[in-house]
Amino acid sequence: MSLPAGVTITLPIPSGAEKILTPEAVQFLTVLHRTFDKRRLQLLENRKKVQAELDKGKPLNFLPETANIRAEASWACAPPAPGLEDRRVEITGPTDRKMVINALNSGAKTFMADFEDSNSPTWDNMVLGQVNLYDAVRNQIDSVIGGKEYKLKPKHAVLLVRPRGWHLEETRFLVDGAPMSGGLFDFGLYFFHNAKEAIARGFGPYFYLPKMEHHLEARLWNDAFNLATSYIGAPQGCIRGTVLIETLPAAFQMEEILYELREHSSGLNCGRWDYIFSFIKRQRALRSAVFPDRTDVTMTVPFMSAYVSLLVQTCHKRKVAAMGGMSAQIPIKNDPKANDAVMDKVRADKLREVTAGHDGTWVAHPALVPIAMAIFDEHMKGPNQYFVRREEVSVTAKQIADPKVPGQVTDVGVRENVSAALSYCAAWISGNGCVPINNLMEDAATAEIARVQLWQWVKYGSKTSSGKQITPAYLKPIFAEESAKVASIKGISADHVRISSDYMLAQVQAQWPSEFLTSDLQGHLAGGSVVRKAGL
Known part of the structure; x- marks a missing residue:
């Protein structure tokens, strides 16, 4: 053409x-x-x-x-x-x-x-x-x-x-x-x-x-x-x-x-x-x-x-x-x-x-x-x-801006966020943006909630209801365990799970979370990265 x-x-x-x-x-x-x-x-x-x-x-x-x-x-x-x-x-x-x-x-x-x-x-x-x-x-x-x-x-x-x-x-x-x-x-x-x-x-x-x-x-x-x-x-x-x-x-x-x-x-x-x-x-x-x-x-x-x-x-x-x-x-x-x-x-x-x-x-x-x-x-x-x-x-x-929400951060809630973020991101990189997870049809929005919640719990030193402080050291073994589970899902490659895990662990330790995971991960899609000309 x-x-x-x-x-x-x-x-x-x-x-x-x-x-x-x-x-x-x-x-x-x-x-x-x-x-x-x-x-x-x-x-x-x-x-x-x-x-x-x-x-x-x-x-x-x-x-x-x-x-x-x-x-x-x-x-x-x-x-x-x-x-x-x-x-x-x-x-x-x-x-x-x-x-x-x-x-x-x-x-x-x-x-x-x-x-x-x-x-x-x-x-x-x-x-x-x-x-x-x-x-x-x-x-x-x-x-x-x-x-x-x-x-x-x-x-x-x-x-x-x-x-x-x-x-x-x-x-x-x-x-x-x-x-x-x-x-x-x-x-x-x-x-x-x-x-x-x-x-x-x-x-x-x-x-x-x-x-x-x-x-x-x-x-x-x-x-x-x-x-x-x-x-x-x-x-x-x-x-x-x-x-x-x-x-x-x-x-x-x-x-x-x-x-x-x-x-x-x-x-x-x-x-x-x-x-x-x-x-x-x-x-x-x-x-x-x-x-x-x-x-x-x-x-x-x-x-x-x-x-x-x-x-x-x-x-x-x-x-x-x-x-x-x-x-x-x-x-x-x-x-x-x-x-x-x-x-x-x-x-x-x-x-x-x-x-x-x-x-x-x-x-x-x-x-x-x-x-x-x-x-x-x-x-x-x-x-x-x-x-x-x-x-x-x-x-x-x-x-509108009132942040008061009753409830607790639980060990189960932390693990579910890790699982949802990893499952979705790995599937997204693999070409699927609509993923059934725990009887919910998840899309980028729920993965984004998981990402920024994990970030803010680390940033502000939140503790779970069992008394565990949420730190990168606390999260890393959970990421490893959930990564193994996600890698066993049909249609998701272990390499994409690794990319997703590395990305999420970097995000939870960042000064501020980035704007959108879809923008961050687009470079992993075929032809997804581009170098802008100077001034553009």
């Missing part, structure tokens, strides 16, 4: 992906990169400035310069787009072909095809995932996989796509010597090939937008949407984006984020696991923000409850969906009693969400769809709950 001037693709195009990485699509990606990458990098630098201020003791707060946006009652977001009026149960998962078919057939209202946290960004995964979505949009994805036939049902879930966050880069696609934004790469390829086809079929180009920390990051997405629709001649406003509020700084800018995307907004989502990770990471300099075991950090602890209440109130004030968070449980085979107990937890979680005013929820496994659907069908009679205004809610900055 003849590439535009300045473009380099460092790995071969996978067989079957020629219809995705076409000269026209590559040219469109180049325009997106050259238009927006400088702003993206500036916004990432701003995150570092915010963190430096937090480390010096400056607390996060609602922005005084945008008070007028929050106070103005007259503005609202766009009405629900076709197929997004009722989102009571959404299923999520990576873009593997079998996964896409099963998720679309699951009975959920929508399926979020994920290029981000439940996906390992190997070159094949990223590009062949686009092939799978291209075929799904056109109802031509029926396949025989492993000798079994998979057929798309005539009536299936509406497709949404989650591109990578602003911090991740597509290191196999270089423009003028610099890697392209992973998010713009994922968005650009899907939009270029599928926007008009989706509209013709009665829905549209719909997205989930992850990991944002500032409303100007939402403005960048909005500007990219406007350029993209103009570029291909699609109707302005055809795009919809649901923003995951999964960072602590974004919780203080919910209305501003909606305002920036208002023509393209389809609401906000409580990205609970990444939110906990961000809460710890951004308040890393606070000894008071040291949490107990991850299992104690539930949706009912004060800071999580405040976040949920504010999100529902904000979305309904602006007439868009307030989506609940993920139930990551998966069925427990051959143990009906244990399975019933887990499913009861799912029911309780979904009941909490629907009674809080959420308009829908997430599940990770098709078996959870009917359970969540039954709860929402019983308690939400219309397509949504925009009429639940939650006007009694008055959430303060102190409540």
Whole structure:
């Protein structure tokens, strides 16, 4: 293929992906990169400035310069787009072909095809995932996989796509010597090939937008949407984006984020696991923000409850969906009693969400769809709950950032974090970003919680409930024992386990934890590392 001037693709195009990485699509990606990458990098630098201020003791707060946006009652977001009026149960998962078919057939209202946290960004995964979505949009994805036939049902879930966050880069696609934004790469390829086809079929180009920390990051997405629709001649406003509020700084800018995307907004989502990770990471300099075991950090602890209440109130004030968070449980085979107990937890979680005013929820496994659907069908009679205004809610900055969580650090909790971090990272390097661990479907977010919890327990000299101080010396034999277990798992190499163990042990001893393990480990994927030109 003849590439535009300045473009380099460092790995071969996978067989079957020629219809995705076409000269026209590559040219469109180049325009997106050259238009927006400088702003993206500036916004990432701003995150570092915010963190430096937090480390010096400056607390996060609602922005005084945008008070007028929050106070103005007259503005609202766009009405629900076709197929997004009722989102009571959404299923999520990576873009593997079998996964896409099963998720679309699951009975959920929508399926979020994920290029981000439940996906390992190997070159094949990223590009062949686009092939799978291209075929799904056109109802031509029926396949025989492993000798079994998979057929798309005539009536299936509406497709949404989650591109990578602003911090991740597509290191196999270089423009003028610099890697392209992973998010713009994922968005650009899907939009270029599928926007008009989706509209013709009665829905549209719909997205989930992850990991944002500032409303100007939402403005960048909005500007990219406007350029993209103009570029291909699609109707302005055809795009919809649901923003995951999964960072602590974004919780203080919910209305501003909606305002920036208002023509393209389809609401906000409580990205609970990444939110906990961000809460710890951004308040890393606070000894008071040291949490107990991850299992104690539930949706009912004060800071999580405040976040949920504010999100529902904000979305309904602006007439868009307030989506609940993920139930990551998966069925427990051959143990009906244990399975019933887990499913009861799912029911309780979904009941909490629907009674809080959420308009829908997430599940990770098709078996959870009917359970969540039954709860929402019983308690939400219309397509949504925009009429639940939650006007009694008055959430303060102190409540959002309150780190008080009752509970203890236990020896079991430490070991579970080590196991989860090692299992996930090793699987991720091996090409699998969605991993069943202890009857939960884990993705990068839960591995990130494990990583920063281990770090803060070492940093601040935490002791387990049995009296053992958590030090590198205490952790090293646990890492060795858990590494041996993980290395015995089919599909995970001992070398990848070693890389993961070395990485995690270095992280727990660092002055500060790094921003994202996915950025740190990307160099271990084929073609995953790149040297930027000077000044880039």
